[in-house]
Amino acid sequence: MTAAVQPHDDENVVWHSHQTDKAFRAKQKKQKPCVMWFTGLSGAGKSTVAGALESRLAELGHHTYLLDGDNVRHGLCRDLGFSTEDRRENIRRIGEVAKLMADAGLIVLSAFISPHRQERQLVRDLLPEGEFLEVFVDTPLAECEKRDPKGLYKKARAGEIKQFTGIDSEYQAPELPEIHLQAGEASVAELVELCLESLKQRQIIR
Template sequence: MLDSKSTDVVWHSHSVSRKDRSEQKSQKPCLLWFTGLSGAGKSTVANSLDCALFKLGMHTFLLDGDNVRHGLNKDLGFSDTDRVENIRRIGEASKLFSDAGLIVLSAFISPFKSDRQMVRSLFPADEFIEVFVSTPLNICEKRDPKGLYKKARAGTIKHFTGIDSVYEAPENPEITFDTSRQSVDECVEQLIELLKSRNII
């Protein structure tokens, strides 16, 4: 029996191009990929940047790890295999939003270098921006905004990144923040400047 997932699938080209959609919005599409431990400040910084860009009249969309697991990825758990699939789906979704001409912000722990590289490979070299929120584990665990570290230490949550599952830190991210040393406003200001320097906004 033939594999129905790999046959009779033909790419359909659209009349309105990615370039057309980008020019209509007077911005350059890109993906800002926020990675770091739980509690590092990824979602907080990404949300604040999203608000700042919206006020500047930019067209954006924010994808957040917990929110996506309520819908698109609700069938996935937290095993290594499911984490890989989680990031693969988000990478493809981010590419679709980018093809629509949007500035996409994705905030995911994304602990594996190979997964982040896979997402990077979907984008032109100058349109993927890896944002490493490098807040130390002890600070993240002290914050523990969702009580997840406490549960992981108690053994009620398995495969928790930083406790019993590895986090592979980026080696050459486009930009790095430590939210135990920098304010959210400082992080957003630096990201805005980076986007301007790349002629994205």
């Protein structure tokens, strides 16, 4: 059994270790797998920065997969709503998928608001030490609201959307993120460079 595998409650469900494993797949891809978990307010730039970083990594010959917010709700999590319980289940499923993808040897990028520390910790706990990189896309609320590309802040201020993060629902900022992007005043290209530097420092890429 590999690290961070939780035993199943039913003792008849037994983990089968295969010969072609995570280490082999990572070596084949010449990279160290990890999950870069982008978190921040709506409009902070999570999808934009994660997408641009993925393009740069692809140019450098790396193997990646980007799991992006609403896209997941169209399929894997289409049965889930926005209650506290459903949000938690949403993140749990995404965490398990990200873990499978890291097991496939990929550099996984995810872009979810994921406003609660507890849910981000839940994903961190699924992964071996050093494989979960919390990326705080730290853009002031005023800037996010000014951008408002989906018109969601406008609707939230008008009371048409309830429980909107940053307006009438709390965003719990990461306390010790692996990567802290002051994303309100930097260009996307600069932010991508900061992420690449951090990946090199951590020897995830060369």
